Amino acid sequence: MEDFSSFVTYIKNHDNFKGTITENEALAQKSTFKIGANARVFVAPEDYYSFQLTLRRILAQKLPFFIVGGASNLVFPDDDFQGVxxxxxxxxxxxIFPKGDLPEDFEAYNFQKDDVLVTCFAGTPMAQLVDFCIKNDLTGAEEFAGLPGTVGGAAFMNARCFEKSLSDIIFYYTWMDYSDPDIPLHHERINPADWDYKKSPFQNNNRFVTTVTFLLKRLHGDAKMQIAKNSRKYTLERLEKGHFKYPSAGSVFKNNHDFGAPSGKLIDQCGLKGTQIGGAQIAPFHGNFIINVENARASDVKALVELAQKKVKEKFGFQLETEIIFL
Ligand SMILES: Cc1cc2nc3c(=O)[nH]c(=O)nc-3n(C[C@H](O)[C@H](O)[C@H](O)COP(=O)(O)OP(=O)(O)OC[C@H]3O[C@@H](n4cnc5c(N)ncnc54)[C@H](O)[C@@H]3O)c2cc1C
Structure with a gap:
């Protein structure tokens, strides 16, 4: 039997823990889908050491746990989550990464004039990264304007927006290895072989992403005006596509080149747009979005996912793979 009370007491009373810890925390309002019951414990550390401390204790007590960034790709469960x-x-x-402070393995890299490294802590909202780039005349991250969620979540998912994957601008990252009870901190220059469409080295690997460093370029003169302009253009395109009309977790299924058409189109061709189960609906305006129209439950979303998978399999022979994650 998990002893959550002793976990909470330990963390709360630890002199070096900085952050917040609460019990029986409602999850729905914390996710973009607005679905889910409570978490037995919700802990949000503020610094490296507090994450290490928390993860060490979770492992020592063998508590079930789940890492969450902006919860914009997640479906929280209808029953309380008995974990942390x-x-x-x-x-x-x-x-901006301090110039005089480059680790040795950066030295070998042939930086060009105007290359700038920007480091973000995992919980930095993607919107904050884009704003930072606009303020500092940095180009490279505009396509991610309007992407909900955090830098850590986007790295885990290798988020892809307007034909650009996050890995296209990543240079370096740090993570904590929670397969080791000491929770050591590792760092690595990006190895493109570890990344692919919606694939990252963090998936199925017991790694908590702590920072991500991006390689961006500084623009000068009139050219720098384009950064804000393009960022606005991408955000507007999302608005026009209806991304923020209803609570959702974005695209439900991954695309697959072998299908010859986007997953949303296949779902549309099965006549499923507008189909509703409980409070969840396949968006009438986007075949690959499931929206929360009226107090949807995770089970409603799951039923729609299974329906879309079944119909697409019957009609086209393709197995749709989910992008959203059910906790
Ligand atoms: C309206 C809308 C539009 C969207 N459009 C797009 C789009 O264009 N392209 C796209 O790719 N996605 C899109 N998404 C999905 C989602 O925003 C992205 O997948 C986003 O990058 C997830 O980030 P997050 O911080 O919310 O992650 P979460 O949803 O909190 O978590 C996602 C996964 O990452 C893991 N994780 C989170 N943080 C860490 C960390 N620090 N270390 C280790 N693991 C971590 C979690 O355990 C979980 O498995 C959209 C979502 C919405 C609601």
């Missing part, structure tokens, strides 16, 4: 939600929400900042 470890949130990066309080671990947020973006800064």
């Amino acid at each position: 939600i470890l949130s990066s929400r309080n671990f947020s900042d973006a800064m």
